[in-house]
Amino acid sequence: MRINYERCGYCGACVGVCKSMAIELIENRVVIYEERCKRCKACIIVCPLKALEE
Amino acid sequence: MRWVLKDEYDVVVVGAGPAGSMASYYASKNGAKTLLVEKSQEIGEPVRCAEAVPKLEEFNIPPSEEFVRSYIKGGYLIAPNGRRIEVRGGKTEGYVVERKIFDKYLAIRSARAGTKIAVKSRVVDLYPYEDGFKVKIIHLGEEYTVKTKIVIAADGMESSVAEMAGLKCKKNPMEVCSCAEYEMTGVKLLDKHMMEFYFGDLSPKGYAWIFPKGDTANVGLGVIDKKKKAIDYLNEFLEHPILEGRLKDATPVEFKCGGVPVGGPIEKTVDDNIMVVGDAAGQVSPLTGGGIYLAMSCGSIAGEVAGKAVKKGDYSKETLMEYERRWKERFYNTLMTELKYKNILQKLSEKELNIIAEVIDGKLEEVDVKKIMFKVIKKAPSLLKYFKDVIG
Incomplete structure (x- = not known):
């Protein structure tokens, strides 16, 4: 999963749908722990700004 | 610290x-x-919200000038064809605050x-x-x-x-409304004490809103859509004919976004x-x-x-x-x-939303969905299929 930091609005919606706890929002920076990611794409669906891509 | x-x-x-x-x-x-x-x-930072809050008196919190930007008396529910339903009083009263x-x-x-x-x-x-x-x-x-x-x-x-x-x-992504919002100045409101809610294809499975906020207004929307993003719907909404050019001279002072769990x-x-x-x-x-x-x-x-x-x-x-x-x-x-009710609302087509708006015709004292449903079914029995689970 890749994050486009230029697009990200650091709202944390992606964090709230990540059942594998693979995403964290630290201040205004989304961090993805790739080793936990199960590629379910829930974060991509819910992002209001298209800031996440595979 | x-x-x-x-x-x-x-x-x-x-x-x-x-x-x-x-x-x-x-x-x-x-x-x-x-x-x-x-x-x-x-x-309080970052704000992820349209900033409408209920009457605060029941929490023993005075509605202080410090944070209250607008006093809200009610709202207009606006059907895809532009027909407005006015709702006032009760739970629709409150404030728009600086979160x-x-x-x-x-x-x-x-x-x-x-x-x-x-x-x-x-x-x-x-x-x-x-x-x-x-x-x-x-x-x-x-x-x-x-x-x-x-x-x-x-x-x-x-x-x-x-x-x-x-x-x-953790939430299911299809039960989260993805929201995007510009706080804008120069918005021509329908009424500075009324919230505006827009339903239909301009914001699938959610709605778009304009909330008065003192010198500004929060103009935003929430959608559930696997493909198209909230921000793209929002940029289209800003130029939507249903607004009759009321945002023509508006300009943003803030951008907000967020996810709302509606499941x-x-x-x-x-x-x-x-x-x-x-x-x-x-x-x-x-x-x-x-x-x-x-x-x-x-x-x-x-x-x-x-x-x-x-x-x-x-x-x-x-x-x-x-x-x-x-x-x-x-x-x-x-x-x-x-x-x-939300699950029903999400299924209604623009045509059906227009029928409902026509049936309600004008004003509503309080949003009593059951009363509205019976009225709707009487005038448009074809819509019974959506409501039968709720009535039974």
Whole structure:
């Protein structure tokens, strides 16, 4: 999963749908722990700004 | 600041939004030694919300000029063909506030009741420890371990804290409204005391809104859509003919976005030594996406129950269940009914929405969905298929 930091609005919606706890929002920076990611794409669906891509 | 993270507490509340600040206020008021932990360096930032709040008097909070930007008397529900339904009074009354200031005001109110607050402090893990939790917190790159009897998870949409303790509160993406919003100045409002709600294909499975906010207005929308993004719908809405050019001279002063859990409450909001409140618990109106009233009410109950548990010296699930019983007694049925209505609303085509608007014809005193349904079915029996589950 890749994050486009230029697009990200650091709202944390992606964090709230990540059942594998693979995403964290630290201040205004989304961090993805790739080793936990199960590629379910829930974060991509819910992002209001298209800031996440595979 | 560091010393607050080197102490032990009766109650640690995670997240300084309205739920967390109300919970910590009542925990402190009831004599519990309470710490409120906020991840951001500024309470109230970033705003992820359209900023409409209910009447505050029932919470004993005066609607101060400090944070109130507009007084709201009601709203216009606007069908795809532009037909307006006016709703006034009751639950539609309230305020549009500056959330940055409002949230900080609630945190200060909690601090005055005795709560200690840690900002720029991120909870990264919870471990069961004796009769409580050890809460691992990172502040300025340093790790602290805070012991507490009770944790109240008020970490909003992100919903990570209770999950760390084994409760399921992460949301299904198809039950989250993706929202984007510009706060704009120069908006021509229909009425400076009325909210505007737009339904139809301009915002699938959600709605678009214009909320008056003093010198500005919040212009935004929430959608559930696998392909097209909220921001793209929003940019189209700004130029939508239904607005008849009322945003022509408007210009933004802020951009906000966020996710709103509209799938109803999570199943378990309590376990040994932990309670979940607010957005994290799915305490959001599935129909409107409004969460502040529920967050403040449920947060208050959780804080009170925490205070009582501390006095008793019993932090077990059985004792904390008083919180779940009480919030469910007040809100569960309404939330579940709204969930059904939301599912109907999401299925209606633009044509059907227009029929409903025509049937209601003008004004509504209070949004009594049942009454509206019967009226609609009488005039447009073809819509019965949507309502039969709810009526039966």
